[in-house]
Amino acid sequence: DDFPPPASGLIATNEPLTITVELQVVNAGSKGGPTYIEGSINTVMTVPGSPYNFVDPNTGDPIVTVNVTSGQINSMTIRAYPNQLPQNIARMLYVKRYWQVAYTGAGWTADITFPYSDQEAAMISDKSQLRSVRQAVPLGPWESPTIGTTSASDVVYNMVRVSGFSPANIDGNLALAHPYQYAGKDPDAVLPQVFSLEQNYPNPFNPSTTVSFTVAEERHVRIAVYNSLGAEVAELVNEVLPAGRYDVAFDASDLPSGTYLYRMLSGEFVATQRMTLSK
Numbered sequence: 001d002d003f004p005p006p007a008s009g010l011i012a013t014n015e016p017l018t019i020t021v022e023l024q025v026v027n028a029g030s031k032g033g034p035t036y037i038e039g040s041i042n043t044v045m046t047v048p049g050s051p052y053n054f055v056d057p058n059t060g061d062p063i064v065t066v067n068v069t070s071g072q073i074n075s076m077t078i079r080a081y082p083n084q085l086p087q088n089i090a091r092m093l094y095v096k097r098y099w100q101v102a103y104t105g106a107g108w109t110a111d112i113t114f115p116y117s118d119q120e121a122a123m124i125s126d127k128s129q130l131r132s133v134r135q136a137v138p139l140g141p142w143e144s145p146t147i148g149t150t151s152a153s154d155v156v157y158n159m160v161r162v163s164g165f166s167p168a169n170i171d172g173n174l175a176l177a178h179p180y181q182y183a184g185k186d187p188d189a190v191l192p193q194v195f196s197l198e199q200n201y202p203n204p205f206n207p208s209t210t211v212s213f214t215v216a217e218e219r220h221v222r223i224a225v226y227n228s229l230g231a232e233v234a235e236l237v238n239e240v241l242p243a244g245r246y247d248v249a250f251d252a253s254d255l256p257s258g259t260y261l262y263r264m265l266s267g268e269f270v271a272t273q274r275m276t277l278s279k
Helices: none
Strands: 037-041 052-055 062-070 075-082 093-104 109-115 131-135 150-154 159-165 173-178 208-215 219-226 232-241 244-251 258-266 269-277
Touching (some): 131 150, 131 159, 208 232, 208 258, 208 269, 232 244, 232 258
Antiparallel strands (some): 037 075, 062 109, 075 093, 208 244, 219 258
């Protein structure tokens, strides 16, 4: 009897609802173009000889540009997988392209510029925030950003220059991605005295909403979103923030309707709120 008048007396049985579903799989074709493009340089690559442009000899498509910053690379082969999903990548917005690098030589460092197309970056909300991410082993977790690197995104020419590659952090799959959203500080807000996590607005929402929170002193803050089963579906904030009031946008376009929890962790401070996505 959880329904107010005039529906009082309607029984909520909580019984499972069984629906018959028919699923038909058809061949809708596949994307055109090669599965991958590849370029090799089999001569010694040095600082004075940089930059080195890797281009697929069959298609003429650019793959990357390499600038050696110290030491020398004896040989290098770089393979790109255009318009293809980086494997097992989650909780990030990513460019649909990834790269693999094979090399000989040790003791070198290099900066690499990665190009991409507008189509491959269709899900990116802010190209200026793109950075290198790495999957060190197949189907393993992704480092975000790639350990030991810094990234500078050129939104005009659709490319990201990543500095700090070496034999220690270049193996595996490389991709371009950024977290779902970034927190923006309100410069006019009075410095808060306490940590807090506010109710998102609007709520219910479709498909985006804003989460506001306060930080009383400089501290690492993490805010993540979880579905009704407790699985993490998005990471909104994961960084050290100075004292202030912040707003972070959350776009749930790729998530189904339902109730979600979002939780803020900062030192000993823990707070949880509910949000409802209604499509």
